[in-house]
Amino acid sequence: MEQIAEAAGVARATVHRRFASREALIEAMEVTAWQEILDAVHAARPHTAPPLVALHQATAGILQIKPAWRFTLARQIPLSAQAQAVQAEVMGLCEEVFSKLLGPGADLVWARQVYLALLGEAAHGGTPPGQDADAVAKKVIDTLLHGVQRTA
Helix, strand or coil: CHHHHHHHCCCHHHHHHHCCCHHHHHHHHHHHHHHHHHHHHHHCCCCCCCHHHHHHHHHHHHHHHHHHHHHHHCCCCCCCHHHHHHHHHHHHHHHHHHHHHHCCCCCHHHHHHHHHHHHHHHHCCCCCCCCCHHHHHHHHHHHHHHCCCCCC
């Protein structure tokens, strides 16, 4: 809490007045992080845009958000019910886009897991320096859909 107060430029007492505990602060951070991701997914228009366009837009948006929330988003299951609900909505939209993109019979849960692994790697260490979010999003999606083999 001291480090957070120092980074925010406020007294430690100010942080403690707003958040009763470290867990309360982390819960608030989780909700904010997942809400930013949900906003990026909605901005990609998953219900109306062509699936590949929506996936690219969402991926590029998430790649811009995710690095700032590395600690917060590292948990498999968020602490608060509110963060869990937002996360579930994000995952539902993800599977909806994959369903349109991959067609019937696709293992949507596996596709989502692979996508999230690629996204996490790209956001936290696998991205070559100087590449923009669109270029990295293209690599993530190409790898998801075609593997690591070069395509013609």
